[in-house]
Amino acid sequence: MLIFFAKRLSIMLLTAICLTFVVFFLTNLHPNLEKLAKQQASMRMTDVQVTSWLEKNGYARPVLIRYGEWLGIAPGWVLEGKDGTVTGRCINTRNKDTEPPRFCGILQGNFGFSTVFKEPVEVIVDRRLSLTGKLMFWVMVVMVPMALVIGVMAGMREGSRTDRSLSTFSIITTATPEYVSGVIFIVVFASSATGLRWFKGTATSAMDDITFANFTLPVMTMALYGMGYIARMTRASMAEVMTTQYIRTARLKGVKFHNIVLKHALRNALIAPFTVIMLQFPWLLTGVVIVETLFNYKGLGWTLVQAAGNNDVELLLSCSIVAVLVVLITQLISDIGYVYLNPRIRMS
Amino acid sequence: MEKLSWLEIFMSIIGQFTPVWIVMAIIFTLSVMYKRRLGLYGRLFDSPVGMAGFGIVLFWVLTALLADFVVTHDPLSQVSGMKNKVPGTPVRGVDGTWYLLGGDNLARDVFSRMVMGARHVLSIAPVATAFAFMVGITLGLPAGYFGKRLDTFLSFLSNLVLAFPVILLFYLLVTPEIRITGIPIIMAAVLFLFPIVFVVLLWQSRYYTQPSKRNLFVSITLIIGLWAYSGLAFNADPLNVFYMDPNLLNVFVSVVFVNSPTVFRIVRGITLDIQTRDYVAAAQTRGEGAWYIMLWEILPNARGPLIVDFCLRIGYTTILLGTLGFFGLGVSPESPDWGSTINDGRKLLGIYPHPALPPTLALMSLVLGLNMLADGLREESLKD
Numbered sequence: 001m002l003i004f005f006a007k008r009l010s011i012m013l014l015t016a017i018c019l020t021f022v023v024f025f026l027t028n029l030h031p032n033l034e035k036l037a038k039q040q041a042s043m044r045m046t047d048v049q050v051t052s053w054l055e056k057n058g059y060a061r062p063v064l065i066r067y068g069e070w071l072g073i074a075p076g077w078v079l080e081g082k083d084g085t086v087t088g089r090c091i092n093t094r095n096k097d098t099e100p101p102r103f104c105g106i107l108q109g110n111f112g113f114s115t116v117f118k119e120p121v122e123v124i125v126d127r128r129l130s131l132t133g134k135l136m137f138w139v140m141v142v143m144v145p146m147a148l149v150i151g152v153m154a155g156m157r158e159g160s161r162t163d164r165s166l167s168t169f170s171i172i173t174t175a176t177p178e179y180v181s182g183v184i185f186i187v188v189f190a191s192s193a194t195g196l197r198w199f200k201g202t203a204t205s206a207m208d209d210i211t212f213a214n215f216t217l218p219v220m221t222m223a224l225y226g227m228g229y230i231a232r233m234t235r236a237s238m239a240e241v242m243t244t245q246y247i248r249t250a251r252l253k254g255v256k257f258h259n260i261v262l263k264h265a266l267r268n269a270l271i272a273p274f275t276v277i278m279l280q281f282p283w284l285l286t287g288v289v290i291v292e293t294l295f296n297y298k299g300l301g302w303t304l305v306q307a308a309g310n311n312d313v314e315l316l317l318s319c320s321i322v323a324v325l326v327v328l329i330t331q332l333i334s335d336i337g338y339v340y341l342n343p344r345i346r347m348s
Numbered sequence: 349m350e351k352l353s354w355l356e357i358f359m360s361i362i363g364q365f366t367p368v369w370i371v372m373a374i375i376f377t378l379s380v381m382y383k384r385r386l387g388l389y390g391r392l393f394d395s396p397v398g399m400a401g402f403g404i405v406l407f408w409v410l411t412a413l414l415a416d417f418v419v420t421h422d423p424l425s426q427v428s429g430m431k432n433k434v435p436g437t438p439v440r441g442v443d444g445t446w447y448l449l450g451g452d453n454l455a456r457d458v459f460s461r462m463v464m465g466a467r468h469v470l471s472i473a474p475v476a477t478a479f480a481f482m483v484g485i486t487l488g489l490p491a492g493y494f495g496k497r498l499d500t501f502l503s504f505l506s507n508l509v510l511a512f513p514v515i516l517l518f519y520l521l522v523t524p525e526i527r528i529t530g531i532p533i534i535m536a537a538v539l540f541l542f543p544i545v546f547v548v549l550l551w552q553s554r555y556y557t558q559p560s561k562r563n564l565f566v567s568i569t570l571i572i573g574l575w576a577y578s579g580l581a582f583n584a585d586p587l588n589v590f591y592m593d594p595n596l597l598n599v600f601v602s603v604v605f606v607n608s609p610t611v612f613r614i615v616r617g618i619t620l621d622i623q624t625r626d627y628v629a630a631a632q633t634r635g636e637g638a639w640y641i642m643l644w645e646i647l648p649n650a651r652g653p654l655i656v657d658f659c660l661r662i663g664y665t666t667i668l669l670g671t672l673g674f675f676g677l678g679v680s681p682e683s684p685d686w687g688s689t690i691n692d693g694r695k696l697l698g699i700y701p702h703p704a705l706p707p708t709l710a711l712m713s714l715v716l717g718l719n720m721l722a723d724g725l726r727e728e729s730l731k732d
Contacts, residue, residue, distance in 0.1 A: 011504075015508055023520065026521070029531075031528045032525055175716035175718075175719050176712050176715075177711075177715075179670065179694075179708075180690070183690060186694075187704070191697060192698065201697065282511070282514070285516075286513060286515040289515045290515075290671065304515075304516070305675070308519040319516075320520075324513070324516075327512075
């Protein structure tokens with residue numbers, strides 16, 4: 001078990017390093033840096049001025065070294081100007097008295113400074129992440145139980161009328177991406193077109209105070225899309241379990257049907273959906289970005305769009321790291337949980 | 349002129365689709381008549397779900413093909429005075445024409461834009477999915493068949509791409525700046541090579557004992573393939589037949605890139621399973637080459653799950669393209685594709701819901717149709 005865990009963890013670390021490097025490389029491409037220089041200094045800079053700005057700010061060096069600096073495993077750059085002023089990655093312009101540290105990357109807790117929000121990145125990410133966390137929490141609370149109930153109900157009597165109607169429902173929800181269901185929900189429940197003004201069309205006010213009126217639509221929009229998929233997986237796994245020998249034995253023994261479902265079938269039927277739910281997180285991340293943009297809820301997804309749209313390199317990098325880490329950690333949990341739940345794997 | 353009532357709008361829309369209905373009726377009659385001779389496709393008509401799904405998909409495919417006969421107005425032209433008009437408003441100055449589903453915020457006809465959007469979506473999604481399948485199959489078969497280091501390496505790569513949140517990848521890959529660096533062209537150069545390699549391997553493994561036949565097939569493939577390749581990837585086609593807009597190329601490459609690792613995983617899994625069958629062992633004893641076994645023994649027997657996944661994946665790709673349009677990534681702002689239309693319409697959703705609703709319903713019905721088609725196919729292919 002311990003070896004398995006260590007192996008998984010090392011693969012995960014390797015993946016994280018590769019992915020962060022790809023993100024770093026793509027956000028630090030020359031055209032992006034050029035745009036950054038023009039945004040920071042002046043829009044009418046000539047090419048020569050851009051080059052000298054990039055040199056002065058430490059961007060004109062090989063990407064691998066800069067990646068090391070950003071990560072915090074290579075010493076930060078130091079540059080002495082012609083007039084003797086020393087600038088560098090780790091040198092704080094406001095606090096000149098203390099000796100600047102040699103390393104200052106994300107490993108030292110230095111995530112950089114956002115050019116759009118004019119704040120340190122870690123402060124922004126921290127605040128936005130907690131907002132997104134709330135959204136995710138409620139989505140999970142709504143989505144998982146509903147999906148499992150639908151899947152189990154549909155799968156316990158395969159081919160019945162309940163099965164057919166519930167399966168159709170789950171197919172419809174998987175065919176409705178967030179930007180479709182969100183728009184339909186807003187039109188039906190929040191616009192003057194139908195007159196049903198039950199909920200609010202934006203979730204901006206939910207950032208301070210979550211109420212039923214302002215949070216229902218975003219949560220439902222996200223939960224619906226993910227739900228269909230989990231429900232279909234649960235149904236398939238439930239239907240498979242219901243045809244096994246031990247269930248037949250239980251039925252022949254005369255055990256009541258609801259007892260068979262709840263006590264015998266459920267535990268085995270829920271192994272596969274567990275993995276699916278965990279692997280659903282990367283999908284939910286896309287959903288978060290869409291829903292937060294659509295409902296103007298300023299969480300991490302919204303921040304990511306802002307950072308990407310305004311070429312805010314450091315903020316975009318940190319948002320990406322968070323996204324990638326969430327995906328990798330859920331993958332790890334799903335692997336370990338699968339082994340834990342399924343004794344057949346533990347043996348081998 | 350009078351404004352149309354809802355019933356009249358509904359009837360006119362049905363009427364506008366007349367060419368589609370006629371072709372659909374012909375295809376359905378012929379298919380049902382000869383369904384016993386048509387294999388899996390024919391058996392699709394035995395399952396109600398599959399038939400309904402096929403009907404919806406066929407409707408949109410035909411709409412895309414016959415869009416020129418279905419539209420009532422030019423999807424890009426703006427008519428003054430028609431801004432945000434409700435459905436059924438007569439067009440000012442022209443007798444006998446209406447904006448059947450109203451006008452959008454730039455005074456364009458919502459109905460015609462929705463119909464033309466079908467052409468945009470359906471000209472990218474199936475082709476991109478097919479490319480992703482070529483890549484996935486060409487890499488997945490050897491990974492599953494040979495195993496060992498090759499498998500470890502390719503699996504690691506595919507997991508790497510899969511761990512990337514899709515939306516982030518799009519934001520990084522589908523930007524105007526990245527075109528200057530030439531990364532999309534490099535990616536296109538790699539990804540577009542796979543279909544050629546795939547087809548050449550197909551001929552080579554099958555006909556290497558008959559050199560004359562093989563030389564003919566391989567050279568035809570190479571001539572056509574490399575010709576298209578030069579035009580599509582590098583925009584250097586000497587005859588200017590094959591050409592891809594740089595924006596479109598960017599979107600296309602990203603969608604193929606995102607989809608192929610999943611296909612790879614599926615193909616690899618199936619290969620691992622089928623590899624243990626007797627007919628593979630028989631082929632090995634006969635002394636067949638590895639590629640012959642992979643492409644002519646394993647692949648045909650894996651077709652069931654692959655066809656089903658192909659249908660599902662076109663739906664998923666449609667959703668992805670919609671997502672791209674929704675964020676305004678990589679498409680021209682005028683484009684009538686469904687994602688961008690939804691994005692345009694959502695800003696005034698509270699007051700004028702009519703420009704955003706038709707493309708949402710269109711996208712939903714197409715994906716639903718593809719899902720139902722996949723379900724029907726799965727059900728029928730399991731009956732073997």
